[in-house]
Amino acid sequence: MDSEQAANFQQGPVTDNQSQFSNAVEEEVIIRTVKLNKYFGDKHVLKDIDFEVHKREVVALIGPSGSGKSTLIRCLNALEKATSGEIYIHGERLNANLSVKQLSPMRRELGMVFQHFNLFPHMTVLQNVIEAPLLVRKMPKDQAVALGEKLLTKVGLSDKRDVYPSRLSGGQKQRVAIARALAMQPRALLFDEPTSALDPELVGEVLKVMKDLAYEGSTMVVVTHEMQFARDVSDRVIFMSDGSIVEQGDPEELFRRPKEKRTQAFLERVLSVLP
Numbered sequence: 001m002d003s004e005q006a007a008n009f010q011q012g013p014v015t016d017n018q019s020q021f022s023n024a025v026e027e028e029v030i031i032r033t034v035k036l037n038k039y040f041g042d043k044h045v046l047k048d049i050d051f052e053v054h055k056r057e058v059v060a061l062i063g064p065s066g067s068g069k070s071t072l073i074r075c076l077n078a079l080e081k082a083t084s085g086e087i088y089i090h091g092e093r094l095n096a097n098l099s100v101k102q103l104s105p106m107r108r109e110l111g112m113v114f115q116h117f118n119l120f121p122h123m124t125v126l127q128n129v130i131e132a133p134l135l136v137r138k139m140p141k142d143q144a145v146a147l148g149e150k151l152l153t154k155v156g157l158s159d160k161r162d163v164y165p166s167r168l169s170g171g172q173k174q175r176v177a178i179a180r181a182l183a184m185q186p187r188a189l190l191f192d193e194p195t196s197a198l199d200p201e202l203v204g205e206v207l208k209v210m211k212d213l214a215y216e217g218s219t220m221v222v223v224t225h226e227m228q229f230a231r232d233v234s235d236r237v238i239f240m241s242d243g244s245i246v247e248q249g250d251p252e253e254l255f256r257r258p259k260e261k262r263t264q265a266f267l268e269r270v271l272s273v274l275p
């Protein structure tokens with residue numbers, strides 16, 4: 001099991017009590033960082049990042065390659081250890097120095113979905129989804145199976161429950177990975193370029209599942225190059241460049257009238273390829 005698989009394994013989802021009829025952003029803070037800094041050797045990769053995500057908020061994190069987007073969300077889940085600064089998950093301070101076992105309850109609060117799915121190849125789709133609830137949450141088998149089936153239906157894959165990941169397309173694998181993240185009922189979902197490893201014709205099915213989650217009121221942080229998704233689905237867009245948050249705000253406003261030169265230059269580059 002690699003560290004990303006281990007992180008998924010410890011996750012905890014989006015609960016049933018998130019009403020389908022209200023996705024208004026709430027005051028409650030789910031994720032907060034204070035002056036977060038990260039160095040790799042002498043390379044300063046995150047610079048004084050102050051970042052907040054509220055309940056039911058969908059935050060899109062955009063920016064050029066190497067700007068620190070993945071590092072930021074990996075720090076939130078203690079996959080990377082920040083050099084300085086503070087991280088709070090639902091008010092509780094994350095101490096990345098703790099052992100993997102000690103970190104497990106906090107990691108469970110955030111569900112991670114990575115570019116490369118990281119499914120367990122030797123387990124069926126259903127087993128992938130229910131493994132963590134069974135082992136980590138000690139959920140009774142019948143309850144876990146019922147939850148797994150419900151989540152597979154949600155991501156449109158109920159007919160694939162007994163097949164192995166090698167038999168799935170990339171889009172299907174990623175939808176299983178989303179179901180697996182949801183199965184631990186995390187407070188928020190973190191996506192790191194969930195569609196960028198997919199063939200273009202498979203991107204839409206994954207974005208649709210993410211869109212549904214957003215409209216149901218899930219709390220989400222999405223690192224993405226899908227500008228249309230960022231513009232249409234997110235409540236707030238954060239533009240990062242060179243380890244800093246350069247600008248953030250309402251998606252419509254930020255895309256139409258970016259204030260900072262670096263944001264303008266980036267958007268000109270990426271939006272020129274939009275339809």
Ligand SMILES: Nc1ncnc2c1ncn2[C@@H]1O[C@H](COP(=O)(O)OP(=O)(O)OP(=O)(O)O)[C@@H](O)[C@H]1O
Pocket residue numbers: 040045063064065066067068069070071072
């Ligand atoms: N494990 C590591 N060791 C050393 N340097 C790293 C490591 N991980 C990331 N970096 C460096 O940190 C910087 C930020 O990387 P990061 O992966 O967070 O960027 P990103 O914004 O996610 O980029 P991309 O859009 O390409 O995914 C880059 O310069 C990268 O080379």
Ligand SMILES: [Mg+2]
Pocket residue numbers: 069070071192
């Ligand atoms: Mg990245």
